[in-house]
Every structure is written in structure tokens, then in C-alpha cells.
Amino acid sequence: MIKLTVNGKSLELDADPNMPLLYALRDIAGMTGTKFGCGVGQCGACTVHINGSPTRSCLTPVSAVQGTKITTIEGLADGDTLHPLQQAWLDNSVPQCGYCQSGQLMSAAALLAGNPSPSDADIDTAMQGNICRCGTYPRIKKAIKQAGVQIQEVKHG
């Protein structure tokens, strides 16, 4: 049995230790918000947080993340309160087909957690591993900036 902590909950999964975390989340735990894109670390669709760092779950064996804090798109909101990025995504109608968007949101959330006031270059660097076939990049950038402003307003009252 593999023991994982996902979105604050303990899970025991009957998974091979070498199984990619992505498959364990989707196929065993039934958490399908994290997407399979390329399976080889090139698209970012499978991004989750491991102890707060954006990580490609398609390349991460489940055995390597026992004892860590895993956060998926299902755990990004705070209960019924959307993460500021999720609200900004809605406000700016960011998704097109939507397939890449949970990965985009997880990378953006990790960026803003460390830097709520990112420059265009900061955003480009943090988001460069997340590919969007629909070309939603301008709206992603706008929404990240909007969410960053909101996070700072909440912080400074």
C-alpha cells in the first residue's frame, strides 16, 4: 500500500511503487482534475504541487512522494471559496478547450505563492513549461496579474 497525503487527506492506494503519481491520482483515487497530456514531462497538463512546488506528476513515481504534502487542482480552492486565480480565470474567460488549464492554474498558484507581484518575465519563466494548444497565453497572463493584485490587497487589508 502506498500512503499519500492529498489535499490534506490521507489516502492508502493499492499502487505499484513505480506508478506515476498522475495515474494513481486519476485511475486509483478517481481524481481526474489533473490531466494526462504528453506523459513525458513536456506539456505541464499534469502539474500538481509537492510541498508547494509545481511538479510534473507524469514523471513522479508514487513511492517518491510518500510523506509529502500533495495538492491537486481539486484542493486549490479553500472549501467553497475559490482561489483568487480561479476567480480571475472566470473573470477573464481564460479557458478555451480547457484541457491544459488545471496544470496552468497549479503552476500559476505556485508562482503567486512566492511572488504575488510577478513581472511579465517572471510569468513567462514560471509558466514556460505549460503548453496551451489553444493559445490562451495572453488571458493567462492577465488573470495571473489580476489574482496577484487581489492577493496583495487581502494581505495588506
Ligand code: FES
Ligand atoms: S502529461 Fe506530464 S508534462 Fe505532459
Ligand code: FES
Ligand atoms: S485551453 Fe485548450 S489546450 Fe489550453
